[in-house]
Amino acid sequence: MISSRKKKYIPAIGIPALLIFLSILPFFVTDYIVSLLLDILTWVALTESWIILSGFTGYISLGHSAFFGIGAYVMAISWMSLPYPLIILISATSSMALAFAIGFPVLRVRGPYFVILTLGLSEFAKYIFINYEVNVKGTVGRILLGVPPIKTLYFSLLVIAFFTILCAYLIQRSRFGYGLFSIREDEDAAESLGIDTGIFKWLAFGISAFFPGAVGSVMALRRTYIDPYSVFDPIVSFQIIVMAFLGGMGKLHGPVLGACILTLISEFLWARYPHYYMIILGVVLVVIVKYLPSGILEIVGKLETAIRFLRTRMGCIF
Amino acid sequence: MDYGRILQIIFTGCITGGLYALVAVGLNLIYGTMRLLNIAHGEVIMVGAYIAYWCFTLYGVNPFLSLLLSGLVTSFLGLIICKIIFLPMIQTGKSEETIQSNSLLLFFAISIILTNVATLLWSADIRGYSYMTKVVQISTVPVMLNRLSAFLVALVVSIITYLLIQKTMLGKAIRALIQERTAAKLVGINSNRLYLFSFVIAFGIAGLSGALLSMIYEISPFMGMPYTITAFVVIVLGGLGNIMGSLIGGFIFGLVETIGISVTSPGLQSIISYGIFIAVILIRPKGIFGRGL
Amino acid sequence: MHFLECRKVTKHFGGLTALMEVNLHVNEGEIVGLIGANGAGKTTLFNLISGVYPPSSGAIRFDGQDISGLKTHDICRKGLVRTFQIVKPFGNMTVLENVIVGELFGVHRDKTLVKAREDAIKTLEFTGLYEKRDTLGKELTIADRKRLEVARSLATNPRLLLLDEVLAGLTSTETAEAMKLLKKIRDEMGLTIFMVEHVMKAVMGLSDRIIVLHNGEKIAEGTAEEVAENPVVIEAYLGEKIKT
Secondary structure, three states: OOOHHHHHHHHHHHHHHHHHHHHHHHHOOOHHHHHHHHHHHHHHHHHHHHHHHHHHHOOOOOOOHHHHHHHHHHHHHHOOOOOHHHHHHHHHHHHHHHHHHHHHHHHOOOHHHHHHHHHHHHHHHHHHHHHHHHHHHOOOOEEOOOOOOHHHHHHHHHHHHHHHHHHHHHHHOOHHHHHHHHHHHOHHHHHHOOOOHHHHHHHHHHHHHHHHHHHHHHHHHHHOEEOHHHHOOHHHHHHHHHHHHHHOOOOOHHHHHHHHHHHHHHHHHOOOOHHHHHHHHHHHHHHHHHHOOOOHHHHHHHHHHHHHHHHHHHHHHO | OOHHHHHHHHHHHHHHHHHHHHHHHHHHHHHHHHOOOOOOHHHHHHHHHHHHHHHHHHHOOOHHHHHHHHHHHHHHHHHHHHHHHHHHHHOOOOOHHHHHHHHHHHHHHHHHHHHHHHHHHHOOOOEOOOOOOOEEEEOOEEEEHHHHHHHHHHHHHHHHHHHHHHHOHHHHHHHHHHHOHHHHHHOOOOHHHHHHHHHHHHHHHHHHHHHHHHHHOOEOOOOHHHHHHHHHHHHHHHOOOOHHHHHHHHHHHHHHHHHHHHHOOHHHHHHHHHHHHHHHHHHOOOOOOOOOO | OOOEEEEEEEEEEOOEEEEEEEEEEEOOOOEEEEEOOOOOOHHHHHHHHOOOOOOOEEEEEEOOEEOOOOOHHHHHHOOEEEOOOOOOOOOOOEHHHHHHHHHHHOOOOOOOHHHHHHHHHHHHHHHOOHHHOOOEHHHOOHHHHHHHHHHHHHHOOOOEEEEEOOOOOOOHHHHHHHHHHHHHHHHHHOOEEEEEOOOHHHHHHHOOEEEEEEOOEEEEEEOHHHHHHOHHHHHHHHOOOOOO
8 A cells, every 4th residue: 555645756756757768768669669659649649638628628529630630731831841849839829729719609519519519620620621622732632751750750749748748737736627627527516606617618628729739740740641531530539539438537647548558459450450440449439438437447446446455354465 | 594504403402402301310310219419320321322232233133122121221230239239328327418428429439330340341432333324304404313213212201201200109109208208208108119219210211311322322431421410400400309390401401502512612512511510500599490409 | 775686687588488577685694585386486586696697687786786697607706606406516526626616716716726725624614514525526415415515605705695495305304404504604604695495494494584486476575474474475385374
């Protein structure tokens, strides 16, 4: 049994250690491993940012991929014209700005209607881009040449993922976080206690859009070819949701767990059997929603409780 | 714009509308009775379309016959999905909102599963077949026979559905359940059995509409989503849970969309469709026949 | 000028008139009961006062300010807070966290988390929930949920408390305890209470004054004795004379 005092030191030492480890690692492993880690970091950042809105306020979004897509396009348009870090910042900011622009009317819609609205919005964005690309530009896709090496992309995503988790962490412990959780638990009650639910939801929405914009811009470079179908793909939103549910939305490391597990599974399946992968994901989501709404962490939590129970019963045997 | 062109737009709009009306009925049944939004609706249509395609290209079966087969297969699919996944969930006694949100995720997952199964079975290529492509003249307007036939079948099925809902005891029970769930249960209506029934019929009609659509349009594993969106717009326009309303709403939406495309361009069809969808949810009208979101 | 004032407040919902030109007032420091049959318009009135929707016509004034049409969270910040007929605890948060929310977003909006926590503990002690502070909202009994609802509202530091059927569903012991708490709130904290109630014995026992609504109109007003004797009230609502 770890005393609560010790518990505080673990993250304090553990996280810088992990960061240092992850920073040094790329120089000692193959590029394949680096790209695998890069994928994990991508999904970690995407899922954590989704949690800031959907996990904290309970407004489940099926359209998070839209912000990813916008980030990708900002990069595709400005690559070679502006410094790399600046573009990432602009992508993130544009994405956030769009979220703020549409946030108020969109977030007035409640419950399941919000969920399908987000799906509709994401598809709408996709078709607008398709139309523009086809009619104005002539071709559907864009190619990016002269992209940075994979290690650069890796470190960019490491930074982005770190800040996403940091942001989620700070919000969770703040007054703002209390407001968001209240909205999730009971929006009317929250409103009656003085929380301006409209503004709070709006802020969460905008903040949650910032990070996928950044991620999208880096991923555009990684893929070197983007088109609306791939960057605005509902599959991206779908995978985020599965990872969030798999890992559990209660704790911050839930999405990390979900992202790691799913990325590893997809690593084995995606290249050769992408459709089987999707079907498996679908089944996984069904199972989780029905039986494990709190995610795998619920099982882990139950195991922990069981072990603790056994310990107290068995006394000094353990 | 000459008279002939206007007439053609109206015809096309009506045919499209008739099909949309049928497409929407299934979604409305499930929403009305169970308050669940089936976002896999389009994928069920897709399955129906592929079954008809398969039958025609492999065995030369008349698509009008495979209508029934599609409907049966998708009904069966609905039976399994409802029994295994949704009925137990409704019975857990969780809050309505939780059930609705969870159901959305479940339907989302089902739509992904169906899309990918279809891709595995039939590849992601767009496919189509030609059937009844002879052109007939209705007054001065040329219309393809397959479209006309599909429209007529859609009309017939819609009328049958309408009669079922309005005139039979079963239909009355369903309407009671839609209008006032708690009270309906209190007067002895077996809600679980009716849920299952509505689910099965809804899936069946969806499969049937898919078969009809396959006669006219090209099909692909990804054709589903736009139909889901269309169906949703139609049922909101017609009033959620109002079966008759969505039949009429389908016609109206079909006409509006066709007019919209003719005024702008075919490439904008998706944008118009999704645009209306978003506007409808944001403005949340009570529908033309009452009963909003 | 009264503490809370409704002047000719009217509310239509489409063709249905829920409230018709209701005039009433509550003075500071009073406990006023609002009674009436179901459908009389009591919750509608509460919803209007707390800003859930605006009145169709008429004015609502609180402490000299016009609050008709203000949003609920703004009204809360001015010191007017309401509880709900069907309690709405934050189920996955602890009792303490529930009350902290009230402390953070009420009248005093610049508290640090540490200060909010301290104040929340004091509120919990005042309302008798301190022992249950780490229990999750969804694990509470109905009586404790009602208590939490009141505690959470108190945490916002209000001056007027709107209680919507806070005694419904309680046993007689629980009701007696709740009544003690409400008296304590008025006596020790100087709060004004405006409460909708069906539990006749309680509302007659607690209230300084009672207002009776029927079919959207105010049909009587006065002390508990006066209202209980009022033939109009008896016919419309009470059925027979209540022994006060």
